Amino acid sequence: MPTATNPVIELHDAYIMQDVNTVLQKVTFTLDKGEFAYLVGRTGSGKSSLLKTLYADLALGGGTGTVVGFPLPKLSSGSKVPFLRRKLGIIFQDFQLLFDRTVAENLLFVLNATGWNGKARKQQRISEVLMQVGLANSAAKMPHQLSGGEQQRVVIARALLNEPLLLLADEPTGNLDPDVADSIMRLFVEINNSGTAVLMATHNYQIIQQYPKRVLKCEKGQLVDSATTPFQLNSLN
Numbered sequence: 001m002p003t004a005t006n007p008v009i010e011l012h013d014a015y016i017m018q019d020v021n022t023v024l025q026k027v028t029f030t031l032d033k034g035e036f037a038y039l040v041g042r043t044g045s046g047k048s049s050l051l052k053t054l055y056a057d058l059a060l061g062g063g064t065g066t067v068v069g070f071p072l073p074k075l076s077s078g079s080k081v082p083f084l085r086r087k088l089g090i091i092f093q094d095f096q097l098l099f100d101r102t103v104a105e106n107l108l109f110v111l112n113a114t115g116w117n118g119k120a121r122k123q124q125r126i127s128e129v130l131m132q133v134g135l136a137n138s139a140a141k142m143p144h145q146l147s148g149g150e151q152q153r154v155v156i157a158r159a160l161l162n163e164p165l166l167l168l169a170d171e172p173t174g175n176l177d178p179d180v181a182d183s184i185m186r187l188f189v190e191i192n193n194s195g196t197a198v199l200m201a202t203h204n205y206q207i208i209q210q211y212p213k214r215v216l217k218c219e220k221g222q223l224v225d226s227a228t229t230p231f232q233l234n235s236l237n
């Protein structure tokens, strides 16, 4: 287990809220640069709420939090949120592809929205991320011409555009066949091996068994960390 000398996530006694309701209390953990951790727990236990707090979609209810160097806001709509989001790759089921645009146009949309200049530079970056996810020949395709696994690769390519220090992924293998899920997981491992930290919420215990890593579990309103409190995989659900 790496020591957290260079954390990309640092939460201390954090309260994760949905409106006035506390979903998780006294959440304290760090995720180091280049580290990989799964986020597990029963449905409704708070995984998505925690991830949303980490990208400042939900405000912190108490405690402190820093993500890729940015303090998490205690009120929604913090002015630094766009800067935080540029340093993060977010892979969430709500962030779907635009189905009326090609793969390349989907990626271009994000580059334009995050301040990239220069047509050639943008084309170059689009080619690089598509190559990285194994879709070098799909730039001109429409999303509906791709399989579910290929669409998920485009979503991952989009998250990689700004070379994030941290990828936050919510059930990225959720609706995929086991073989396709495995290939997506291998892609995450490759991305992680190249230095990007990953926090991945999942219900897929087969994947966890096949690719064992640190596990953070949402349980009874708290976060349990396998790094400090070992627990059995079969008690995850």
Ligand SMILES: Nc1ncnc2c1ncn2[C@@H]1O[C@H](COP(=O)(O)OP(=O)(O)OP(=O)(O)O)[C@@H](O)[C@H]1O
Pocket (backbone or CB within 6 Å): 018, 019, 023, 041, 042, 043, 044, 045, 046, 047, 048, 049, 050, 218
């Ligand atoms: N938009 C919302 N408004 C109010 N409460 C919400 C909202 N979204 C989720 N909740 C509540 O917050 C709690 C945690 O939900 P959350 O979606 O974080 O769980 P989860 O572990 O991600 O579940 P799943 O595995 O089903 O995705 C649940 O009690 C849920 O009902």
